[in-house]
Structure formats: structure tokens, C-alpha cells
Amino acid sequence: MNFNYSVEGGNFSKAGTASSQFKKVLKQLNVDPITIKRIVVALYEAEVNIVAHAWEGKIDIEVDMEKVYINLADKGPGIADINQAMKPGFSTASPSVREMGFGAGMGLMNIKNNVDSLHISSEVGKGTELEMTINLSSIISK
Amino acid sequence: MENRHFHHALRISEELCYGCSHCMNVCPTEAIRIRNGKALLYENRCVDCGKCFMACPVKAIYIDQDDFSRLEAFKYRIALVPSIFTGQFPEAISREQVYEAILASGFTHIYEVELGTGLLLDAIKGYAQQHPGKKPLISSFCPAVIRLIQVKFPALVGNIMLLKPPLDITALYCRKQLTDQGINPAEVGVFYFTPCAAKIAAIKSPVGEDYSMITGVINMDFIYNKVKLQIMKDRNTESITTNPPLSGLAERWTLTHGEADHVEGRSLAIDEIHNVMEFLERLENEEITDVDFLELRACDESCAGGVLVTTNRFLVTERLNNEAALSATKEGQLGGIEEYYPYLRRRISIQEIKPRSMMKLDENMGEAMIKMDKARKIMQILPLTDCGACGAPNCQAFSNDIVQGQASIKQCIFVQKSRERTGELSSEESLSILKEIWGEEKF
Known part of the structure; x- marks a missing residue:
């Protein structure tokens, strides 16, 4: 099953809309609460990243019995050094963004800690693409 | 569970x-x-x-309340009275007058529900220290909120503090004290004046407790009328001896901020169920972090806004705030409960609270996916007007009802009209469907 959401860059009042909507889907599918939390936390971080840094973005999610695959592609400034961006505390967010409680530099780390696989590709001046997968089957068997 | x-x-x-x-x-x-x-x-x-x-x-x-005549079965009839109850009367009517009228209505003893709040506050502080990783801790006070979290926010049940609310602490205390006075426990009936339905439900099927210490529940609007008439009848009041007035802490506990203002760290108080849901939604996404304590209440103005409270909630709040400000009673002078602190402290914990999600379309995830797929297709046919003519509150809820076998697409009045035009549905059929939803007599 596929779910698609679009994200508006710079509009913090709508940041988290896609995450909240997809959370409802996961609850209806009876995914266990711990896995829901991991997925939603990662998705929310990534969604806010688009709002905070990019001009626009779209989120495509595929759900099947084994996994949730999330693709977030944005048009934006891109990430020059992905390894550096992965480090905790690294942030390019402007002071005004930080004042809103975003941009503490924990985003990508937080995503990585909550997903089973994460792949980031980026082109400076064009945009960034995040692909992440969270397995469902391993949790169910527990 | x-x-x-x-x-x-x-x-x-x-x-x-x-x-x-x-x-x-x-x-x-x-x-x-x-x-x-x-x-x-x-x-x-x-x-x-x-x-x-x-x-x-x-x-x-x-x-649903317990029949007032149940009191007759007990020699000792205990009224567990929340501060809200007295707060409903104008300030010209004293607490003693209210209590006297309660006794005259058929009770032998009065215990204020909030007597145990000082003990509870200490327990909350201790609990926070013992569970530093669990942030935020959610108060166990409001039973409607606990049930809401269980059914709608199952990922957050672990954040609920596993401590008895004041009512259960006081119920335990009064039973123990009376037993210690040599009274036969079988002759004691403990009756709680409830401001809301959720407390009744919590007493009749407790969450996190095996059984309740409370014998019966009296709806607050019912007992308010009884007591009010009694006060009007007995204009010449004799003075009765009561416990000292509640402390400021106890007096305000059931009001909004009653807990949050006293818990250390970053504590928030949120009242009214939609406000609570909005906040929990964000909390679940971890949009909100580093809050230490949450006081969440289902009613606007907390218990003063309980559905069984007769007087306007802002007036009740005003009286209790005034009394709290004037009260010279300190914690530790509440007239006897202090002696029982060690006994109550050992019994203040409740059991783990389990989620019981109502959101799932099916227990089995594969089945749930099939149903969701169907529901999404149905949503494309539905008008999305949320008119409610199908007998469900909105199109989304209706489509979920259909895939769960609890409704038929033909209940949608828009679908009916389209099908009548193409001849798939006769107007008689369509009428009988509407009768099944809205009743024969409306047509």
C-alpha cells in the first residue's frame, strides 16, 4: 500500500502533519506501539528537516507485511558533507529556526537510531533524498 | 486486561x-x-x-448510579466528599453547614477525598526520581484520560504514573481508621460523591487495581439537591465538629494546575479532552520533549467542570481558590491521616496499565491491510461531506465501519441517489435503508 504526502518548506505550523496522518494508518494496521513510535519519530524528524531546510518536498511511503519503506525527497540546498551532518550537534539551522525549537543538530542521528536502514543522497543546490526502512516482521515474531 | x-x-x-x-x-x-x-x-x-x-x-x-437506599444496608455510612462538592455552594453557606446537611441526609461519617494529597505529592516526587528516564510522567488522576491513553495513545501508557489517585488513598485510609476503632469492616459502606461518569467507571472496573475500596457511587447532582434542600430546611444550624479545613494544596488539587503547580521541573496542566488529545498527539511524535510532568484532565476547568456538577464551573473554582488562599491548615495537620502515612505509602502503587487500542482495523496486520485498502477505495466513492446521514460521525469512520462489517455502503445518501438514478437501487429500498438508520417514525 502506498501513501503520499507533500511538504511545504518553511511552514512550521504544518510541520508534523504527514507524520500524524501516517501514525493513524499504523495504528489502524495494528502495528505494535513501540514500532509505531520508532517510525513516527524518524518520519517526524525527516519531515521537519524538509520544512526547516528545503523549499518543498514529498514523502512516499510503502507498507507491506515485512516493512515500512519511506522515501523523502526534497528540492533544497542539499547537504555538502553527509558524514558531518550525521554527527550529533552539527546544525546549519539559523538562530530563528533554533528559537522555534528546531535545529538542535540531532535530527539525522535520531532518524538513524530509530530505523533499520537509512540511505542519504544529496546534491548541493538541488536537494536531498532520504530512504529509510523499518522492519515489521521481526517485531511481530517477538 | x-x-x-x-x-x-x-x-x-x-x-x-x-x-x-x-x-x-x-x-x-x-x-x-x-x-x-x-x-x-x-x-x-x-x-x-x-x-x-x-x-x-x-x-x-x-x-448509572448506585441506589441511595443501599446506604441502609450499612451501620456505618461513609461519605467521601470531594472539595468540589462544597465548592458548589455560595460562600455564605459554610463548610460546616454543608457537612451537617450531608450527615442529616443519612451518612454517619465524612471524609474529604483530598486528605491524601500531601502524601501523594511526596509519592509523585519520589516516583519522578525513581523513573528519570520516563519523561514526561503523566498523572494518574483523571480516569477518562487514562482510558483515552489506553485506547487512542497506546504508546504512552508507560508514561502514566502508577500511583493511586487521592480518592483511592482516602478510601483506604478511612476503612483502615474505622477498623482500628474496632468497627466491623462488614458494617462499613463507603460512598463517593462523583462529579463525573469516568470516576464511576473507574470504580466499577478499576484500571491498575484488582478491586475498589468503594462500596457505591452517588451522583453529585443527586446529592447536591438533597443537601441543598436540607440546608434550606435547617436554618438554625447546630455547630458540628469537623476536621480542620483542607490545606490549600488539598483544596485546589482537583482544579486545573492543582497538581502541576506543585511538581518540580517543567510541569504542564492541560484541561478539556480535545486539548488533551492535541497535546498527546504531539507528544507521541516526540515533537514535545523535556517536559517532566503532565497534569491532564478531561473536563474544562478539571473536576469543577465535571458533568454532574450543578454550579457553574468558574464559580466553583472561585470558591475553592478563595478557600485555599485563606486556609491556615498546613500539610501534616489534616486531622489524623498523618498517622497512617506509612500504612498508605506501602499501598500507594497500582499495577501496570495495559494498552487496549481501538484504532486497529483487525488484530491481524495482513487482514488490517486488506481492510485499509478497501476503506481507502470506499473513501474515493464517498462525498467527504461528513454529513452523518449514514449514522456514522464522518465519512472516514463510516468507511471503517463498512470494512469491519458494521455498515453498508448503501447507507450513504449520496451513493443512494446515484444508484437510484442508474436504477441499481429502488426508492423503496433506499427508504427502508434510511428507516433502519433513523427509525420508522421519522418518515
Whole structure:
């Protein structure tokens, strides 16, 4: 099953809309609460990243019995050094963004800690693409 | 616990209900449908918040209470009286007058529900220190909020503090004290004056407790009338001896900020169920972090806004705030409960609270996916007007009902019109479908 959401860059009042909507889907599918939390936390971080840094973005999610695959592609400034961006505390967010409680530099780390696989590709001046997968089957068997 | 039957205090009178659907439209958990011209409650979704009770124009929704005559079965009849109860009377009527009238109504003893709040506050502080990783801790005070978290925010059940609310602490205390006075426990009936339906439900099927210490529940509007008439009758009041007035802490505990203002760290107080849901939604996404303590109450103005409170909630709050400000009583001078602190402290914990999600379309994830796929296709046919003519509160809830076998697409009035035009549905059929939803007599 596929779910698609679009994200508006710079509009913090709508940041988290896609995450909240997809959370409802996961609850209806009876995914266990711990896995829901991991997925939603990662998705929310990534969604806010688009709002905070990019001009626009779209989120495509595929759900099947084994996994949730999330693709977030944005048009934006891109990430020059992905390894550096992965480090905790690294942030390019402007002071005004930080004042809103975003941009503490924990985003990508937080995503990585909550997903089973994460792949980031980026082109400076064009945009960034995040692909992440969270397995469902391993949790169910527990 | 997930499969156990849950008691609901909210009942619908078949006789009075005429299927106006007001309740269906205000229910925050979408627990009400219309069938055969009457409101139908999906019990596993109901959290006993009482919004439907407030919305019903003909009082067809009522709150099940224990028969007042049950008092007669006990030699010792204990009234557990919340500060809210006294707060309903104008300030010219003293606390002693209110208590005297309660006794004259058939009780032998009065215990204030909030006597244990000083002990509880210490326990909350200790609990926070013992669970530094669990942030934020959510108060266990409001039973409607606990049920809401269980059914709608199952990932957050672990954040609820596993401590008894004041009512259970006081119930335990009064039973122990009376037993220590040599009274036979079998002769003691403990009756609680409740401001809301959720407390009744919590007493009849406790969450996190095996059984309740409370014998019966009296609805606050019922006892208010009784006491008010008694006060009007007995103008010459004799003075009775009572405990000292409650401390400021105890007096305000059930009001908004009553807990949060006293808990260290970053503490927030949120009242009214929609506000609570909005906040929990964000909390679940971890949009909100580093809050230490949450006081969450289902009613606007907390218990002063309980559905069974007769007096306007802002006036009740005003009286209690005034009394709290004037009270010279310190914690530790509450007239006897202090001696029982060690006994109560050992019993203050409650058991783990389990989630019981109502959101799932099916227990089995594969089945749930198939159903969701169907529901999404149905949504493409539906008008998305959320008109409620199908007997469900909105198109999304209706499509979920269909895939779960609880409704038929033909109940949608827009679908009916289209099918009548193409000849797939006769106008007789369409009428009989509407009769099944809204009742014979409306056509």
C-alpha cells in the first residue's frame, strides 16, 4: 500500500502533519506501539528537516507485511558533507529556526537510531533524498 | 486486561433517545452511531468523558448510579466528599453547614477525598526520581484520560504514573481508621460523591487495581439537591465538629494546575479532552520533549467542570481558590491521616496499565491491510461531506465501519441517489435503508 504526502518548506505550523496522518494508518494496521513510535519519530524528524531546510518536498511511503519503506525527497540546498551532518550537534539551522525549537543538530542521528536502514543522497543546490526502512516482521515474531 | 469487559457508567435510554445525533457528533473517540433511530454506543471506544451527556437535548443519556437506599444496608455510612462538592455552594453557606446537611441526609461519617494529597505529592516526587528516564510522567488522576491513553495513545501508557489517585488513598485510609476503632469492616459502606461518569467507571472496573475500596457511587447532582434542600430546611444550624479545613494544596488539587503547580521541573496542566488529545498527539511524535510532568484532565476547568456538577464551573473554582488562599491548615495537620502515612505509602502503587487500542482495523496486520485498502477505495466513492446521514460521525469512520462489517455502503445518501438514478437501487429500498438508520417514525 502506498501513501503520499507533500511538504511545504518553511511552514512550521504544518510541520508534523504527514507524520500524524501516517501514525493513524499504523495504528489502524495494528502495528505494535513501540514500532509505531520508532517510525513516527524518524518520519517526524525527516519531515521537519524538509520544512526547516528545503523549499518543498514529498514523502512516499510503502507498507507491506515485512516493512515500512519511506522515501523523502526534497528540492533544497542539499547537504555538502553527509558524514558531518550525521554527527550529533552539527546544525546549519539559523538562530530563528533554533528559537522555534528546531535545529538542535540531532535530527539525522535520531532518524538513524530509530530505523533499520537509512540511505542519504544529496546534491548541493538541488536537494536531498532520504530512504529509510523499518522492519515489521521481526517485531511481530517477538 | 485487553479482553476484560469494561464498565461504562454512561447509559442511553431507549425510551427517551430520538436519534438526533448530537452525541454522535461530539464524541471525541467516535464511539457513537445511530441505528433504528437511537444512539448506539461502541463500548470498547468509549472513555466515559461525558461529552455526549452534555450534548443530549432530552437527557436520554444518563449516568448509572448506585441506589441511595443501599446506604441502609450499612451501620456505618461513609461519605467521601470531594472539595468540589462544597465548592458548589455560595460562600455564605459554610463548610460546616454543608457537612451537617450531608450527615442529616443519612451518612454517619465524612471524609474529604483530598486528605491524601500531601502524601501523594511526596509519592509523585519520589516516583519522578525513581523513573528519570520516563519523561514526561503523566498523572494518574483523571480516569477518562487514562482510558483515552489506553485506547487512542497506546504508546504512552508507560508514561502514566502508577500511583493511586487521592480518592483511592482516602478510601483506604478511612476503612483502615474505622477498623482500628474496632468497627466491623462488614458494617462499613463507603460512598463517593462523583462529579463525573469516568470516576464511576473507574470504580466499577478499576484500571491498575484488582478491586475498589468503594462500596457505591452517588451522583453529585443527586446529592447536591438533597443537601441543598436540607440546608434550606435547617436554618438554625447546630455547630458540628469537623476536621480542620483542607490545606490549600488539598483544596485546589482537583482544579486545573492543582497538581502541576506543585511538581518540580517543567510541569504542564492541560484541561478539556480535545486539548488533551492535541497535546498527546504531539507528544507521541516526540515533537514535545523535556517536559517532566503532565497534569491532564478531561473536563474544562478539571473536576469543577465535571458533568454532574450543578454550579457553574468558574464559580466553583472561585470558591475553592478563595478557600485555599485563606486556609491556615498546613500539610501534616489534616486531622489524623498523618498517622497512617506509612500504612498508605506501602499501598500507594497500582499495577501496570495495559494498552487496549481501538484504532486497529483487525488484530491481524495482513487482514488490517486488506481492510485499509478497501476503506481507502470506499473513501474515493464517498462525498467527504461528513454529513452523518449514514449514522456514522464522518465519512472516514463510516468507511471503517463498512470494512469491519458494521455498515453498508448503501447507507450513504449520496451513493443512494446515484444508484437510484442508474436504477441499481429502488426508492423503496433506499427508504427502508434510511428507516433502519433513523427509525420508522421519522418518515
